[in-house]
Amino acid sequence: IRYRPYLDHGFVGLIDIRGCDRSIDRAARVSYGGNDKERTTEEITQLIRYLYRNRHTSPFEMVELQFHLKLPIFVMRQHVRHRSASLNEYSGRYSVMSNEFYLPDKNREFGQSTSNKQQSSGFLSENESEEFLNLLNDSYETAYSNYRDSLGIGISKELARLQLPVSNYTELYWKIDLHNFFHYTSLRNDPGHAQNEIVQLAQLMYDLVKPHVP
Numbered sequence: 001i002r003y004r005p006y007l008d009h010g011f012v013g014l015i016d017i018r019g020c021d022r023s024i025d026r027a028a029r030v031s032y033g034g035n036d037k038e039r040t041t042e043e044i045t046q047l048i049r050y051l052y053r054n055r056h057t058s059p060f061e062m063v064e065l066q067f068h069l070k071l072p073i074f075v076m077r078q079h080v081r082h083r084s085a086s087l088n089e090y091s092g093r094y095s096v097m098s099n100e101f102y103l104p105d106k107n108r109e110f111g112q113s114t115s116n117k118q119q120s121s122g123f124l125s126e127n128e129s130e131e132f133l134n135l136l137n138d139s140y141e142t143a144y145s146n147y148r149d150s151l152g153i154g155i156s157k158e159l160a161r162l163q164l165p166v167s168n169y170t171e172l173y174w175k176i177d178l179h180n181f182f183h184y185t186s187l188r189n190d191p192g193h194a195q196n197e198i199v200q201l202a203q204l205m206y207d208l209v210k211p212h213v214p
Helices: 021-032 041-053 058-062 073-079 126-152 157-163 178-188 196-212
Strands: 002-006 010-018 064-072 086-089 169-177
Touching (some): 010 196, 021 041, 058 169, 064 073, 169 178
Antiparallel strands (some): 002 010, 010 064
């Protein structure tokens, strides 16, 4: 099991992997009865590259990856748009939400892109960025204080949490096969189009998986 820190309060852990390059090789060769002998690493590499180039994707589904993730809710909303995975998430109906909220790094781009309505682009002045971060901090402190006060007077967890922003951290287990993971990273590990925070997530996940299926 390997964990990497993610953003300011999160983490990415690859906790289980079922299969390897040989699993892909065996699944592909059964198509023509080619599992009569053990293949060399070079033979496996050649076949996998052929499969990938020619989009023979089903053998890649023989490898399954399971992650343990802690991430802000707004990143989670983007993450779960990929519906080819199985997941189970921390429940704010059963449990009290944490007092952990994402605060962007000062070096992140804060400006609104003029060519892409859903993306940041360009840097604001240090004073403008600092003002935004102060506003976030004030908002987080107020929201969490109101949340705890609501719980204290008997409001249910499922209703009290309505006050919390999407920067609040959540936690989940997430399982996906290698074929669909490739699709996920092709879309999310793309700094030109995807949001900075999910690009970082996809990069960390990819780096953890790569040594197991080189």
